[in-house]
Amino acid sequence: MTNPAIVAQGAVRRLPRLALWLLCLAYVLPGFIGRMPWKRADITAFGYMAELAAGRTDWLAPRLGGMPPDVDGLLPYWLGAWALQLAPGWIDPGFAARIPFIALLLLTLVCVWYGIYYLARSPLAQPVSFAFGGEANPSDYARALADGGLLAFIACLGLAQLSHETTPAVAQLCFVALSFYAYAALPHHRWLPLLSAGVGLTGLTLSGGPILALLLSAGGLLFHALDRAQADQNPSRHRHGLWRLLALTVFIALLATVLDLWDWRLRWSEFGPPASAQRWQSLGRMLLWFTWPVWPLVLWTLWRWQGQLLAQQPSRHLSLPLCWVLLTVGTTLLTPASDRALLLALPALATLAAFALPTMSRGVTALIDWFTLLFFTLCALFIWTYWIAMQTGVPPQPAANVARLAPNFEPRFVILPFIFATLGTLIWTWLVKWRIGRHQAALWKSMVLPAGGVTLCWLLLTTLWMPPLDHARSYASLMQRMDTVIQTSATAPVIGTAPGVTAAPCLSWFGLSRAQVAALQFHSRVVRTHGLEPLTDATRCGWLVIDRDKLRQTPGLLDETRWERVALLEHPRPGGEDGLQLLRRLP
Structure with a gap:
């Protein structure tokens, strides 16, 4: 087979470990520190964590305002809730919930490095031997490629914001990277890769990705079964590994079934006419910017290493990450949250990009x-x-x-x-x-x-x-304005609907999103003091907040004889999103 890697020992100098760790910390910590939960997915996930930590919802079926999470993952919410329960009172709850996700992102970087390292140790990945010696040492060569691949992973534009949120997507990214490392290191170690595969695929299943976990497990099993080089080298170890991987695949399926985690949110209709053209264009643009700068390097790798990729026995260092890319990108094409699903393809894409480095010209x-x-x-x-x-x-x-x-x-x-x-x-x-x-x-x-x-631009933005x-x-300014309106209202006490009965000074809501409900519970002093409850016929709360668009779409939604419109609150600017109508109960 043709090997395009011609690398001398002088080209595999080691990147200083201190510099690499400082770069990783400079990338990971900004964005987690010194901010409030941001809108949409970030504050929504925090809302479920806070409900679990306070004991107001079931751990196996979390609810926020009576609504289940839009991502049926349990483990990310558990991690945040446990952090909230264990954190001392002087730590801000928003930061306390992020601590496990800081660890998850750091573990992701470690797994990406070691996954590339062990694939670069594969015999077919080694550079060409020189006639008089001087070619790169295998371990030094693998370390240099792992350094370059990790740098390429950090450089991906789509990674920055999504990896710094407290959402199930960060947990899914970590567990995909952990399982990728496990299958990459399987020929080199016996128990640690199997343990990592078990933790990674189980964690992915509990983080809202049971289908992807089952696909990766089955794909890894098939890949290991077809690895004839490992089978010939150590038949007994190869056979035992197959049985253990098969047992892991069965366990993943049973776990998702017992906990009722299966969620078939495939969007086939978007790929048929007339929506197909617009859908494909949107996905194409996202692939270009989200995976920059690794996608040109991936194409270069596939071109330069095509001799090994198309061989009768494909090389492990190319076929394994390519299999992971196809599975994760395929999931991206068929799921609603395409950007968060594409996040899971970055470890394998960075691995393929790493093998372009020894083949590029000056x-x-x-x-x-x-x-x-x-x-x-x-x-x-x-x-x-x-x-x-x-x-x-x-x-x-x-x-x-x-x-x-x-x-x-x-x-x-x-x-x-x-x-x-x-x-x-x-x-x-x-x-x-x-x-x-x-x-x-x-x-x-x-x-x-x-x-x-x-890293520099992310650091500047987050400082x-x-x-x-x-x-x-964040919703902080919107909720602060709502509190101000309530506290400085011209009308003094709020009177109940029945004579002589005073309405409770709590806030009721109707038609709000999960993120808005979570923001009310976290940011509003009125809610923390007096409570929040959904609007029902039996509600006696003196104040009501309702989504502006829902109120416009349904003119007769409210009884105007019972509620007075007090203020229309908009964020971040007039005419923007997240408009809330604040109303007060009439005597």
């Missing part, structure tokens, strides 16, 4: 470096310029744009985020200077600037821009 790597250098430097300059305009009003046009996008936001200077942002920018400047030097020959060198640039982001992406 001109290609130079093109990647210069494009990345210009793109992320301009992005950082843009972020700094708009932050300065927000603080000082100069330049005036960016300041006006910020005021228009975040109305009623009052900027303030905070020293600690400014220090971290400045430090990150200085490190980026040093990194650019290091990279343009002519003494670097490592395989991972072309991925340093993409990973560093994404300098965290206050306006919180203002625009």
Whole structure:
């Protein structure tokens, strides 16, 4: 078989472990620290965790305002609820619920590195042997590819926001990466990969992905069964591994059946006319930006390694990640939350991208470096310029744009985020200077600037821009305005419907989404003090909040003789989404 990897020992120099760990921490921690739960999926998941932690709902069937979660995963909500119960009182509940997800994202990075490392140790993945020696050592070569693959994974644009939310998608990503590592390391270790596969696929099943877990388990079983090289090398170990993987597949199916986790949300109708063209175009655009910059490297890998990929016995380091990509991308095509499903394909895509590194020419790597250098430097300059305009009003046009996008936001200077942002920018400047030097020959060198640039921009956004982001992406300002309206209402006491009976000073709701109900419980002082309940005929609450659009669509929904419209609350700006109508009970 043709091997396109021609790598000398000098090209597999080790990336300093301290630098790699600092980069990972600089990527993971910003976005988890110093913010409130954001709108939609983030605050919704937190709402279920808070309900579980407070003991207001069943652990096997969590409810938020009587509504089940839209993702039928139990484990992510359990992890957040346990963190809320164990956290001391001085820790903010929003951050306490994120602590397990910080660990999950760090574990994801570790699994991606080791998965690539063990696949790069495969015999067919090794570089060409030189006539007089000097080719790369197998372990050093595998370590260099793992470093480059991890940098490529961090550089993926679609990973940044979704991986920093407290949602089942983060848990699913971690467990997919753990199971990927397990099947990659199976020929090298006996018990740890099997244990990792069991934990990963079980966790994926309990995190809302039982179908994908069953597909990955069956695919891994089939892949292991067809691995004739391992069967010939150690028949007894190969046979025992097959039985254990078969037992794991059966266990996954039984677990999902017993807990009633099967959820067949396949959207075949969207791929038929007339919706097919628009659907495919949308998915194509998302694939291009979400997986950048790994998808060009993946195509390059498939082209350069096609001799091994099309061989009678496909190479393990290509066929395993390709199998994972096909299964996860196929799931993306047939599920509603396409971006969160595509997140699960990134570990395997980064693995395929890693094997492009030893086959790229110097001109290609130079093109990647210069494009990345210009793109992320301009992005950082843009972020700094708009932050300065927000603080000082100069330049005036960016300041006006910020005021228009975040109305009623009052900027303030905070020293600690400014220090971290400045430090990150200085490190980026040093990194650019290091990279343009002519003494670097490592395989991972072309991925340093993409990973560093994404990390820099994410760091700047989550330090300098965290206050306006919180203002625009959380429900805090909306709920604070609602509390203010209730507390400063012109009419004094609220009177009950029956003579002599005073209405309870609680808040009732109707037609709200899961995210809005969770936001009321977390942000509203009125709700925390007096309580929240859904609207029924027996409700005696003095206040009612209802979704603006639902009220417009159903004009006769409310009895106008019983409720008075007090205020229309909109967020983040007039005419925007999440409009709430606040009403008060009439005497």
